[in-house]
Amino acid sequence: MFILNGITFTMKVILADVLGYCMGVRRAVEIAADSLENCGSKKVYSFGPLIHNRIALENLAKNGLSVLEEKQIPFTEKGSLVIIRAHGVPPVVLKKLSDSGCHILNATCPRVLASQKNAEKYAKLGYTVILAGDSNHGEVAGISGYAGENFVLVQNKDEAEKLPPFSDGQNAVLLCQTTFSKEEFSQIVERLSKKIKNLKVLNTICSATKERQDALKRLCPKVEGILVVGGKNSANTRRLLQIAEENCPNAALIETADEIPEEFFALECVGITAGASTPNSVIEKVVAALEN
Numbered sequence: 501m502f503i504l505n506g507i508t509f510t511m512k513v514i515l516a517d518v519l520g521y522c523m524g525v526r527r528a529v530e531i532a533a534d535s536l537e538n539c540g541s542k543k544v545y546s547f548g549p550l551i552h553n554r555i556a557l558e559n560l561a562k563n564g565l566s567v568l569e570e571k572q573i574p575f576t577e578k579g580s581l582v583i584i585r586a587h588g589v590p591p592v593v594l595k596k597l598s599d600s601g602c603h604i605l606n607a608t609c610p611r612v613l614a615s616q617k618n619a620e621k622y623a624k625l626g627y628t629v630i631l632a633g634d635s636n637h638g639e640v641a642g643i644s645g646y647a648g649e650n651f652v653l654v655q656n657k658d659e660a661e662k663l664p665p666f667s668d669g670q671n672a673v674l675l676c677q678t679t680f681s682k683e684e685f686s687q688i689v690e691r692l693s694k695k696i697k698n699l700k701v702l703n704t705i706c707s708a709t710k711e712r713q714d715a716l717k718r719l720c721p722k723v724e725g726i727l728v729v730g731g732k733n734s735a736n737t738r739r740l741l742q743i744a745e746e747n748c749p750n751a752a753l754i755e756t757a758d759e760i761p762e763e764f765f766a767l768e769c770v771g772i773t774a775g776a777s778t779p780n781s782v783i784e785k786v787v788a789a790l791e792n
Contacts, residue, residue: 512769513790514723518715520783522708522776524609525551528586529560531607535581536563542603543580547593548638550585550607552734553777554755573600581605587638588612590645611678612639615704620646622673627700628666630654632688633677637735640677657687666696674699678706679736679776682713708776709736716743716773723771725750725764729786730775737775744773756782757789764790 521529528550535544545568549557557565568582570593576582578601584594588608597604608616619629629647632654633640644651654660666672674692676685682705689701720726726744730737732753744751748771752761764770770790774783 511765511767511790513787514719514769514771515783515787516712516715516719516771516773518708518711519729519772519774520776520778520780522609522706522712524586524611524706524708525777528583528607528609529556531605532560532565532583533563535583535605536560536565539564539581543577544583545576545580546583546585546607547589547597548585548587550583551731551777552737553731553775553779555782556777556779559779570596573597573602576600576602579603583607585638586612588616588642589638590642592645608642609678609706611704611706612642615639615643615675615678616646618673618675618702618704619643619651622700623647623650626650626671628652628670628672630672630674630692631677632660632674632680632685634680634735637677637679639679643675643677654688654692656684657691660688660691663692663695666698668697670696671698672696672700674701676702676704677735678704679709679739680705681739681742682710709739712736712740712773712776713743716740716771717747719771719773720744720747723748723769724767725752725769726771726773727751727760727764727786727790728753728773728775729755729783730778731755734775734777737777740773740775754786757785760786760789 573596582602584606586609628650630652726748728741741753
């Protein structure tokens with residue numbers, strides 16, 4: 501709602517068809533919540549941030565969830581409950597936790613688990629495992645651990661272009677970070693296919709990621725501005741912002757309703773999307789702030 505020349509206008513808010521928690525994130529949060537409720541006197545940790553959303557993590561921390569770093573494992577009390585983050589971890593971390601006497605609950609997204617298994621499978625078959633992904637993403641660290649020494653990370657089409665050609669007898673498999681851009685992945689596939697004769701391509705982009713991106717593209721022509729709600733350290737949320745900026749005159753990434761830019765309150769129609777780690781409660785507060 502906004503007032504212009506003494507006249508009150510009601511803002512129209514449209515939500516993307518698909519937004520908010522994906523299956524893997526919801527599963528991880530539910531595992532954590534259930535563990536905290538039933539842990540008794542045990543200390544409950546997540547190995548690294550459970551998901552990429554500050555608000556959700558703060559809520560879990562209030563209920564007793566602590567974040568465990570690898571360097572802290574040797575000093576962790578035996579019998580402590582450690583929840584593996586949704587993005588997964590390398591096998592060496594699982595071994596360290598097990599050797600230290602921790603009880604492990606694996607909340608790795610099932611789609612990420614599938615990528616880990618594929619990386620391990622093809623590495624054992626002698627393939628070079630190539631992963632399209634972001635170097636600073638937790639999922640990449642986990643998958644690379646399963647691929648071992650025969651691992652190559654390609655972050656974009658330019659890096660794919662610079663990769664040396666493979667010999668005719670050299671096999672390679674291409675996987676993809678589940679939250680990667682489908683357009684960027686297609687361009688990487690195009691370039692690597694020219695360099696690697698025996699290239700097996702496994703499109704492991706999560707359908708939830710594609711669904712959110714496609715829903716946003718359908719929403720953009722209908723509104724004057726897009727608010728992307730989610731963690732600023734979330735890869736899938738940042739990609740939603742990129743799409744919004746490319747397809748809408750006004751776009752902003754916010755974590756809470758308090759961060760809504762002032763200029764959005766002067767728009768007649770605002771669209772909202774949200775990253776796969778964004779709780780419904782946060783989205784609802786953003787809608788309420790715009791409509792009231």
